[in-house]
Amino acid sequence: MEFVSDPPIDVKIRKMKERVRWQEPPLVKRGIDQTRMVIQDGAAEDGEFSFLVIGDSGSGAHGGDNPQRRVAQLMLQQGGGCRFVLHTGDVIYLVGSSEYYLQNFIQPYQEFLVGGEDPKRIDSDRMIFKLPFLPVPGNHDYYDLPIVYGVLAQATWPLRRLLRSKIDLDIGWHGSFQGKAYAKAFLDYLLAFNNEGELSRHLDSHYTASTDTGRCLVYQPGRFTKLPNRYYTFRYGGIDFFALDSNTFNAPAPLPHTKEGDNYRRELNQLKNDLEREKLEILEASAKLNPDSPEDAEQLDDLRAKLEQIDEVTIDIEKQLVANDKTTTDFEQLEWLRQRLIESWHTKEVRGRVVYFHHPPYVTEATKWHQAQTLAVRHRIRWVLDKVAKDVGNLAQDRPIVDLLLSGHAHCLEYLRTGNTGYADSNLNWIVCGGSGHSLRRQRTEGPELMETFRDGEKQVSVKVADSLLFVGRNGQGLQKRRPYSCLRIDVFDGCPPKFVVRPLIAELSQRKWSDRQLDPFTVLNAEANPIRSGLTQ
Template sequence: MNLASEAGVATKIHRMADRVRWGHPELARRGIDPCRLAIEGDPGSPEAFSFLVLGDSGTGLHRRDSPQRRVAEQLLAHGADARFLLHTGDVVYQVGSSEQYPDNFIRPYREWIVGGEDWRRLRYDQLVFRVPFLPVLGNHDYYDLPLPLGLLAGLTAPPRRLLRAWLDLDVGWHGSYVGQAWARAFLDGLGAVPEADLEDHLARTRTATVDGARCLLYRPGRFTRLPHRHYTFRWAGVDVFALDSNTFNHPLPAGADDGELQRRRERLDAERSDLLRSLSPLTSDEDARDDRATLAEQIDEQIRDIDKQLASSASARAGRKPPVDEAQLDWVADALIASWRNPAVRGRMLVLHHPPYVTEVSKWDQGQTLAVRAQLRRVLDRVAAALGDLPAGRPLLDLAFSGHAHCLELLDTGDTGHSDAHIPWAICGGSGYSLRRQRPEGPELLEGPPGAQRVVARSRLFLGRSGRGAALRRAYSALRVEVAAGTPLQFTLTPLVAEKAEGRWRHEAFDPILLPSTGPG
């Protein structure tokens, strides 16, 4: 049995829309941009600044010595001048439950939260951040427990709490309720505001104006809420676009590969059964539990991805298209076009959970990875067509961030044949949960039919799980990004790494990596 169930795309969109009163006439009447965020203190000029990136962090498996906390300490050591933190999703494992927020989120990041010195008293739905903490939704933030497993988890909760040093599934007794916990932790939940109070609430919170539209004002230390599950903000002349990739990652139909997919699924089922039979349920070795969780989750993810591909094929045979959040994709296309045409903007960055390019062993060829690649290409091709020669040799995005793959990877797209060419990607998904290896096929990603394949992306750095046995190394990570003043954007990326090897922790120092955004030339 999978530890998680997942709602469909339409359900995710509808539930999140209800939580922010999407389309409410009062927003339009007041000229409010429902997806725009303004952060108090934005200098509004093209000055230098730095920020931090982390992702796939929210684990509760490690009780004695938390990798997540080790990475959080690295962030603190490098975060004195950070203007904001981007989180690439999977804030809480395994199923995004509200009861997991105290241990899996609030406790490890307590220094970033007002009142964090007494973190046990903080409520997950009333958090105020000292420095802007800006997440996107990961798949685990949307997950729920299947009903039988939820009932079992509730009945066994007391003994599991007593035995959690030996046996811990990292689940509570319920799931996220289709992202409800994430929404209550981070969104300005207009759906919970009584109709009679809505006008006053909007007057108090939508006090900023950006590009002629009113929008939500994020005030560090006082009011730190996001406007919607996908949103944009600007800092020092740089536009950042945050997307919810969970609603446009549905795999495309597998077509003639259905038979091979089904056989692969059967092999994975057998592998999972062998794993469950061979492993003792009781162990006090956290590394052994981490290894078990890594392999079990990797198999479950692969099975879930295959099931989605097979479902897409069945829908295609019935004449139905895969579900896609066209409204969100239209929004980001229009927002990118407007950003490029705005002389006040000197650069653009993107953050979303699912990577379109990655060389991590379990994600590089998943149906969801390829679907996100196809959807982003469609968006960026539309943007390029609208702009004509406006980018003048620069990529449409100066830098992009993803998570989902449990590693830190820096790669560059090449000549893809689409408008996602020459974009640098940072995969930041190794900030605390089980790490993965790089695929044995190596750092180059190919596309095209056999005999006519071309390189579309190339990895320049990969940190995750490496070595075996006594030589096993686990490199948990985050990223510091420095943005230089002026145009075009110049970045300095510094990996922040806490590595565990031979039972010992060390903070590995990496040389800064320069990213001149000069495009293909």
């Protein structure tokens, strides 16, 4: 039995549009741009500023350890002067349920919330942030739970406690209801207004900023901290930030109806069956281990990580098997990104661009680098950048279309730089920030160079497209295992093009002891890739 289910893309799009009352008459009448917001903190015009980045954080305490809380404390210690927090998705594990917002989000980040001194009194749909918290949805924020499993999970809870199993997957009675919990927590949930009068008063109170694309939402730290939509843009310090929902353009291409395609389908189905058997073996093995034993506790942690990886791989297989010519891709969002990037390049006061979303197009984490969803997102982002580059032309003056791309999904911290891919995603800086709390993953054994297969006439040619310059993830074995959980502080300096100094912050668990460490900062430049020293320093 599968632990989670992922709603179809067309359902995700439709449900999220309903929740923000997408382009309904009261909003159209007022000329409101539902994809834009202004952060009203009195400092948005400063040319130099800093911000924090986290991702894949939304797990609770396991075995007495709470990595997410340790990372949050590190953010408080090292985040002085930061203007906002970007979150690359997967706010709540395992299935985005509102049941888990208290322990998996509100309590870990209580200092960032108004009223956080008493977190149990904060409802997930009424959170107000002292410091802007700007997430994008991850796949787990959309997941749902089969009803039969929700009942089973609760019914067997006493048994799990009796066995003291550490394979507690943060599962309650229900899932996210197709992203509803995320929408109510972070988006301006306009569907909640029962009459047009209430809606009109709300719009006239909170959508008051005037921009070149119309009126838009005003984000007020400490007062009103909702986002306008699942994807959106804002400008800060002359930098345009674009937040995307990659869950709606990650569908793999359909498998061909050829002999090769049929053979691959059989291989995928066989792999799916093998994974199901492996899952049952893991559950049986976990019941035999003693969590009070350090060695057994390490094994339980490994088994829990493997169980989650199996579900992720299974979902990726299913997406490949069901993909067909009718599978939805969110071209409305991709076209929006294309248009807004072009407009950004034609706006004189904009000096840089940052795009962030959940699924990484380039990554060397062992379970994600070769997934069909990874390649799908790579191709969709590449498609957008190609179109923007063609339109912008010489205006870019050899600068890349985007200065920095941030993502999550892979449970690690990684900095990659693309080489000459033959497309407009060449020579770009990509940072994966997905190691902020959930089970960490290792780097693939194939090494730091990413290859991609292209068709050259009748032949297929394998070409290096990216290098991994820094990877921070699970490493070591047994009692020598190290788990370096991570977040980022990024300092933006004045000038055009802008300079980004990236400071990786590490909260490491090793041999049941925590230590806070920092990696050497590195500068993201739009020239040649920078050499990085990857050793940990105090």
